[in-house]
Amino acid sequence: MNQLFVIDKSSPLPIYYQIEESIKRQIEEGELHPHDVLPSEREYAELLEISRMTVRQAINNLVNAGYLYRQKGRGTYVAEKKLEQQLLGLTSFTEEMKARGMMPSSKLLSLELIPANEKIANQLHVTTNTLIYEIIRIRLADNMPMALETAYMSADLLKGLTAEILNHSIYQYVEKHIGLKIGYAKQSFESTIASEVEMASLSIAKHSPILLIQRTTYLEDGRPLEFVKSSYRADRYTFTCTINRH
Amino acid sequence: MNQLFVIDKSSPLPIYYQIEESIKRQIEEGELHPHDVLPSEREYAELLEISRMTVRQAINNLVNAGYLYRQKGRGTYVAEKKLEQQLLGLTSFTEEMKARGMMPSSKLLSLELIPANEKIANQLHVTTNTLIYEIIRIRLADNMPMALETAYMSADLLKGLTAEILNHSIYQYVEKHIGLKIGYAKQSFESTIASEVEMASLSIAKHSPILLIQRTTYLEDGRPLEFVKSSYRADRYTFTCTINRH
DNA sequence: ACCTTTAATTGGTATAGACAACTATAAATA
DNA sequence: TATTTATAGTTGTCTATACCAATTAAAGGT
Numbered sequence: 001m002n003q004l005f006v007i008d009k010s011s012p013l014p015i016y017y018q019i020e021e022s023i024k025r026q027i028e029e030g031e032l033h034p035h036d037v038l039p040s041e042r043e044y045a046e047l048l049e050i051s052r053m054t055v056r057q058a059i060n061n062l063v064n065a066g067y068l069y070r071q072k073g074r075g076t077y078v079a080e081k082k083l084e085q086q087l088l089g090l091t092s093f094t095e096e097m098k099a100r101g102m103m104p105s106s107k108l109l110s111l112e113l114i115p116a117n118e119k120i121a122n123q124l125h126v127t128t129n130t131l132i133y134e135i136i137r138i139r140l141a142d143n144m145p146m147a148l149e150t151a152y153m154s155a156d157l158l159k160g161l162t163a164e165i166l167n168h169s170i171y172q173y174v175e176k177h178i179g180l181k182i183g184y185a186k187q188s189f190e191s192t193i194a195s196e197v198e199m200a201s202l203s204i205a206k207h208s209p210i211l212l213i214q215r216t217t218y219l220e221d222g223r224p225l226e227f228v229k230s231s232y233r234a235d236r237y238t239f240t241c242t243i244n245r246h
Numbered sequence: 247m248n249q250l251f252v253i254d255k256s257s258p259l260p261i262y263y264q265i266e267e268s269i270k271r272q273i274e275e276g277e278l279h280p281h282d283v284l285p286s287e288r289e290y291a292e293l294l295e296i297s298r299m300t301v302r303q304a305i306n307n308l309v310n311a312g313y314l315y316r317q318k319g320r321g322t323y324v325a326e327k328k329l330e331q332q333l334l335g336l337t338s339f340t341e342e343m344k345a346r347g348m349m350p351s352s353k354l355l356s357l358e359l360i361p362a363n364e365k366i367a368n369q370l371h372v373t374t375n376t377l378i379y380e381i382i383r384i385r386l387a388d389n390m391p392m393a394l395e396t397a398y399m400s401a402d403l404l405k406g407l408t409a410e411i412l413n414h415s416i417y418q419y420v421e422k423h424i425g426l427k428i429g430y431a432k433q434s435f436e437s438t439i440a441s442e443v444e445m446a447s448l449s450i451a452k453h454s455p456i457l458l459i460q461r462t463t464y465l466e467d468g469r470p471l472e473f474v475k476s477s478y479r480a481d482r483y484t485f486t487c488t489i490n491r492h
Numbered sequence: 493a494c495c496t497t498t499a500a501t502t503g504g505t506a507t508a509g510a511c512a513a514c515t516a517t518a519a520a521t522a
Numbered sequence: 523t524a525t526t527t528a529t530a531g532t533t534g535t536c537t538a539t540a541c542c543a544a545t546t547a548a549a550g551g552t
Contacts (some may be wrong), residue, residue, distance in 0.1 A: 030250050034468060049506045053299075055534090064310060066546060069467045073514030074534045079429075081469025125326070143490065165509060182266070183325075184490045186310065191437035191457040191480035211437040220316045222280060222326025234437035241489055244430045260535060286502060289525030297537045302503090318503050 015050055019058035025178040027067060027078055036039040038068065041076070065205075066244075093139050093149070093230075102141040108163055109201075110136040113155060116240055120152045123216050123227040131155050135166065138201055139230070146237055148201045153226040157219075171217075174225065183220035188237065189213055196233050209234040250285075253294055261296055265304035273313060274326055275448040280326040282369065287322070312490075339385050339395070339476075340415040348387040356382040356407055359401060366398045369462050376403050381412065384447055386478070394447045394482055399472040403465075417463075420471065429466035435459055435485065444477050455480040 005022035007015055026032045038044075040183055041059065043054040059076060062068045070076045097104035114131040124132060132155050139147040153161070157180065174180050194208045211232040217225045232239070251268035253261055262267055272278045286288075287305065291298040307324055308314045316322045343350035361375040369380065378401050385393040399407070405427065420426050440454045457478040462473045478485070 017503075051509095053508085054506055057505085065466075069429075070533065071515085073516085073531085075515095076533060077467065079466075080464070089430065123534085158260070183315075184488055186488050187485065188484050188486040189435045190484045191455040191478075193453070193455055207453055209437040209439055211435060217450055218326070220325075221323065223311075232437075238434050238436045239436040240432065241487065242432050243487055243489075262535075288502080296541095299538085300536055303535085305503095316503065318543070321545095423502080457508060474533085 004047055007050070009050075013077065015054050016057040016061070019044070019048075019055065020061055021061060023058070024067060034079050036078045037074075038076045038078070059218070087160050092169050092171040093147070095171065097141045097146075100141075103143075105140045105143065106166065107138040107140065108135070108166060109138065111161075111163055111166070116152070120157055121225060122151065124154050124224045126154065127158075133158065133161055137166070141236075144236065145202045145233065147197055147230045147232040149228060149230040151228040154224065157223070158227060170226075180225070181220040181227065183218050183222070185215050185217040187213060187215045187241075191234075192231075194231075202233050204233060204235075211237060211239065213239065250293055253296070253414075253420045255296075261300050262303040262307070263299065265290070265294070266307055269304070269308060270313060270464060278324050280324050280425045282324045283321045284323065285336060299424055338415050338417040339393070341417065343392075344385045346387075348391075351389065352412065353384040353386065354381070355384065356380065357409055357412070362398070366473060370398065370400050370470045372400065372402075379404065379407055383412070387482075390482065391448045391479065393476045393478040395474060395476040397472055397474040400470065403469070403471060416472075426471070427466040428471065429464050429468070431461050431463045433459060433487075437476075437480075440477075448477070448479050450481075457483060457485065459485060 005019075005026070007018045007022070009015065011018065023032070023038070032038070036138070039047070039057075041052050041055045044050075044055040048055075059068060059070075062065040062075075063070060066079055066121070068076055069079050077187075094104045112134050113131050114134045116124065116126055116132045118128055120132065121128045121130060124130075126132070133151075135151040135153070137149050137151075138145050139149050155161075158174070158178070171182055175182060190212045192210045192212050194202070194204055194210050198210055199208070201204065211234050213228075213230045213232065215226075215230070216230045217228070219225055251265075251272070253264045253268070255261065257264065269278070269284070274422045278284070284305075285293070287298050290296075290301040294301075305314060309316060309322075309418075313325060314322055315325050315338045352429075358380050359377050359381045362372055362378045364374055366378065367374045367376060370376075372378070379399040381395075381397040381399070383395050383397075384391050385395050401407075402422070404424070417428055421428060436458045438458050440448070440452070440456050440457045442452055444450070444456060445452065445454070457480050459474075459476045459478065461472075461474045461475065461476070463473055463474070
């Protein structure tokens with residue numbers, strides 16, 4: 001029989017959340033292995049002296065997050081590890097490089113308020129000529145140039161943007177200081193050959209391959225936050241992500 | 247006041263599912279617009295004569311799927327459209343090209359059972375030298391070569407794979423005929439220059455850029471199904487996807 | 493006109509129970 | 523022995539209710 005965990009009913013943390021964290025911990029510490037069967041929902045309810053629906057809320061969340069899977073009439077099982085992907089999700093350059101153990105930095109080439117042209121206005125769901133931020137930067141990891149990046153951000157959502165703020169993670173700034181919730185991003189990938197500007201900025205040779213990534217980031221409520229066009233040095237950068245079916 | 251829909255309590259379809267479909271339909275047909283507030287959970291429950299918890303189950307699913315967002319103390323709102331991304335998700339080449347209105351086809355270069363080398367064995371979570379399928383194909387859209395693709399699939403999961411099956415969507419075959427559920431894929435993107443083989447197979451010039459995509463597809467329970475390495479013609483192909491925060 | 497308090501409304505958490513649909517095992521039957 | 527039938531255990535769906543926490547709007551007081 002499995003070791004069980006304890007929950008604290010008087011804690012301000014919701015019970016279902018405590019269960020989630022406990023099961024995740026058991027998986028991560030190897031007390032539960034892939035394809036192990038979990039105690040049934042009724043067992044959890046009885047042993048922890050809580051309602052079965054509360055157990056279901058916790059397990060539902062873990063199933064949605066990919067930690068567990070269910071089979072009707074049989075039981076609930078531990079899914080195989082998602083490797084390091086667990087950490088990723090949608091991340092900014094700053095967050096991503098830190099996760100890879102590198103020190104991210106930026107060289108700001110330009111920070112301006114400009115009127116949106118038609119393409120940008122369309123991406124950010126604003127009317128043409130609305131004032132927006134244009135930010136052009138060279139992105140470095142461990143002081144090596146990795147990408148040339150041009151970002152357009154809604155000035156409505158990001159009032160008083162400064163060069164100082166740009167030195168840190170913009171996603172975390174938006175979430176912690178402005179209090180907006182980032183939801184998802186739509187991203188496109190293509191392969192090109194370095195242009196003159198990219199050759200100079202990234203100090204690479206003629207005909208070098210470039211990974212061109214365009215990303216529009218949306219808040220949880222669906223409003224667009226930024227549109228970013230990044231040219232990555234293909235010799236130093238591989239993009240990885242996880243995509244769910246349905 | 248909103249038009250309301252009706253549900254059929256005697257239907258074999260779960261009530262929460264009927265609600266989900268009805269709300270999705272209202273959004274898609276323009277009866278509900280982005281940032282519109284929905285009736286409160288208690289209203290839905292009263293008007294449809296069902297329990298509030300059932301309403302919550304439906305709304306939870308729609309929030310997770312990105313159709314709605316909630317604000318405690320205020321209400322539940324319609325999120326902005328995710329554009330065409332809605333259709334995508336994780337798709338096979340066949341499904342993707344159809345969605346883009348093109349006619350997918352393949353030219354099979356090789357279909358063999360081979361012993362897994364260390365890299366492939368690692369990707370598919372099998373032991374070295376386990377027999378696996380190796381499938382090499384040229385992928386075409388509207389009869390134009392788009393990509394050179396090498397796929398490795400677990401022979402355990404896909405018994406009796408034939409060239410005939412490969413002409414259709416392998417994902418749909420796995421889901422409908424074998425009854426396995428595809429869960430997610432881990433994907434990497436890099437930009438390279440065409441090799442001799444790729445130049446010949448895709449009939450492109452020297453120094454042409456190639457978008458190299460490597461994908462490992464997993465079942466819902468976390469078992470790896472296939473590992474695919476695809477070299478796409480960069481002049482004809484841009485990959486797009488949506489990534490969720492957390 | 494402005495501020496504070498109160499009440500009403502909303503989503504968030506949790507309970508206790510019921511029946512349905514499905515799976516695996518054990519018992520009964522042919 | 524082989525097949526069918528019961529039975530117990532599991533997740534899936536749904537009900538009816540209660541209270542909490544955040545927000546908004548109304549009422550009241552200055």
